[in-house]
Amino acid sequence: MAHDADHHGLRPRSLDWLPDAIRERAPERRLGAGETLFRQGEHAAAIFGVAEGRVRLIRSAGSDRSVVLHTAQAGEFLAEAALFAGAYQCDAVAAVDSRVRVYSKRDLVAALRRDPDLAARFMAVLSQQLHALRTRLEERNIRSARERLLHHLALAAGPDGRTVRLAGTVMDLAADLGLTHEVVYRTLAALAKDGAIARPAADVIVLAAGAV
Amino acid sequence: MAHDADHHGLRPRSLDWLPDAIRERAPERRLGAGETLFRQGEHAAAIFGVAEGRVRLIRSAGSDRSVVLHTAQAGEFLAEAALFAGAYQCDAVAAVDSRVRVYSKRDLVAALRRDPDLAARFMAVLSQQLHALRTRLEERNIRSARERLLHHLALAAGPDGRTVRLAGTVMDLAADLGLTHEVVYRTLAALAKDGAIARPAADVIVLAAGAV
DNA sequence: CGAGTGATTGACTTAGATCAATGACCGTGG
DNA sequence: CCACGGTCATTGATCTAAGTCAATCACTCG
Numbered sequence: 001m002a003h004d005a006d007h008h009g010l011r012p013r014s015l016d017w018l019p020d021a022i023r024e025r026a027p028e029r030r031l032g033a034g035e036t037l038f039r040q041g042e043h044a045a046a047i048f049g050v051a052e053g054r055v056r057l058i059r060s061a062g063s064d065r066s067v068v069l070h071t072a073q074a075g076e077f078l079a080e081a082a083l084f085a086g087a088y089q090c091d092a093v094a095a096v097d098s099r100v101r102v103y104s105k106r107d108l109v110a111a112l113r114r115d116p117d118l119a120a121r122f123m124a125v126l127s128q129q130l131h132a133l134r135t136r137l138e139e140r141n142i143r144s145a146r147e148r149l150l151h152h153l154a155l156a157a158g159p160d161g162r163t164v165r166l167a168g169t170v171m172d173l174a175a176d177l178g179l180t181h182e183v184v185y186r187t188l189a190a191l192a193k194d195g196a197i198a199r200p201a202a203d204v205i206v207l208a209a210g211a212v
Numbered sequence: 213m214a215h216d217a218d219h220h221g222l223r224p225r226s227l228d229w230l231p232d233a234i235r236e237r238a239p240e241r242r243l244g245a246g247e248t249l250f251r252q253g254e255h256a257a258a259i260f261g262v263a264e265g266r267v268r269l270i271r272s273a274g275s276d277r278s279v280v281l282h283t284a285q286a287g288e289f290l291a292e293a294a295l296f297a298g299a300y301q302c303d304a305v306a307a308v309d310s311r312v313r314v315y316s317k318r319d320l321v322a323a324l325r326r327d328p329d330l331a332a333r334f335m336a337v338l339s340q341q342l343h344a345l346r347t348r349l350e351e352r353n354i355r356s357a358r359e360r361l362l363h364h365l366a367l368a369a370g371p372d373g374r375t376v377r378l379a380g381t382v383m384d385l386a387a388d389l390g391l392t393h394e395v396v397y398r399t400l401a402a403l404a405k406d407g408a409i410a411r412p413a414a415d416v417i418v419l420a421a422g423a424v
Numbered sequence: 425c426g427a428g429t430g431a432t433t434g435a436c437t438t439a440g441a442t443c444a445a446t447g448a449c450c451g452t453g454g
Numbered sequence: 455c456c457a458c459g460g461t462c463a464t465t466g467a468t469c470t471a472a473g474t475c476a477a478t479c480a481c482t483c484g
Binding site (some may be wrong): 355356 | 439441442
Binding site (some may be wrong): 069087129140141178 | 280
């Protein structure tokens with residue numbers, strides 16, 4: 001099986017809050033690469049969780065250009081916004097062979113309305129995701145690969161504030177950072193040479209005490 | 213007065229959902245540049261809306277490095293996540309002289325719990341912001357300035373799918389795109405020369421019909 | 425054992441950042 | 455009323471860090 005795409009401390013899981021009753025009742029649907037899950041304008045009767053693969057949200061209406069809005073990875077939720085709208089606002093197309101769980105919008109909305117604790121948990125998850133996403137965007141504003149990487153590592157550090165355990169591959173890290181993997185390898189090597197980080201193991205990075 | 217920082221179609225307003233009763237009762241607080249609004253670990257008794265200026269969320273604990281998590285612009289909400297946590301998770305420091313509205317967390321939580329419609333509206337706002345943010349992040353994954361700009365323009369286009377009215381300055385646009393303003397000017401000029409866009413007015417860009 | 429994937433480094437190119445300059449425009453205070 | 459300072463728009467010249475292409479090695483899995 002492929003890597004679990006949702007390995008990252010910074011990428012919060014989005015499905016934990018779901019009541020078991022609803023989760024267990026959600027059917028699974030398989031999508032071939034390129035297959036459409038839903039289209040803009042369709043009545044929104046469900047939202048989805050990506051179990052495996054990748055699903056793209058695409059806005060094709062309007063201009064000729066079809067624009068990718070988002071690529072949902074395994075473990076992510078898809079189209080939460082449809083919970084509060086009558087129709088989907090964009091198309092969803094599987095980028096590769098994928099599996100999605102289908103959650104009934106009606107059931108979910110009813111549950112959220114009935115159970116304030118559930119609603120609070122959902123709002124909490126949304127807020128946290130929002131915060132995490134803002135942080136990622138802030139990170140992308142850092143132009144220098146070195147600074148960006150250090151920013152990321154400082155945030156990903158464990159409780160001691162220095163030790164980072166890489167949950168995925170360095171290539172995944174590079175993708176998260178919006179850098180090519182070569183640059184990340186090189187920058188890691190340079191940081192290690194400067195003594196700014198140490199790498200006691202392949203999947204562990206330790207920030208030096210005085211690191212800028 | 214400075215530019216309204218929240219001019220952008222892609223940057224959803226975050227305060228509209230608030231019940232008037234709470235909004236009107238929220239006191240305003242002025243912050244000098246560098247002044248701290250709250251600190252990590254403090255009991256979270258309020259959340260904030262930035263009325264003017266910029267407030268940074270900073271994580272300083274752990275590593276020596278203090279890391280900027282987010283810079284909230286005027287019009288944005290600050291620390292929604294604190295609604296569902298006992299204590300703030302990071303520091304908030306004014307980047308420039310600023311004004312914030314202070315919303316009582318207790319009141320808000322009570323209102324959300326009491327009024328499912330309000331809760332639904334809040335969830336809708338959070339979902340939309342999440343979606344918008346994902347789109348911005350997706351945009352940042354586009355390396356080429358030309359393609360990134362076209363992506364942005366296609367999304368910012370009005371109902372006809374081709375006409376974009378710039379709400380702010382080109383410099384603001386550049387900041388949104390994560391590019392320098394010089395590159396944006398140049399790229400706009402190049403696109404115009406290629407016939408991919410037209411600029412009938414300073415603040416209007418029209419995408420050509422056959423634009424890739 | 426061979427195919428596939430990740431880790432790593434080298435060589436080279438280029439797009440975008442940086443530094444710099446100019447002109448338009450706008451408000452403002454003398 | 456106009457000179458002045460500030461901001462934005464725009465373009466040129468230059469530099470460099472990051473992207474691209476490429477190769478090698480280690481490892482795992484069937």
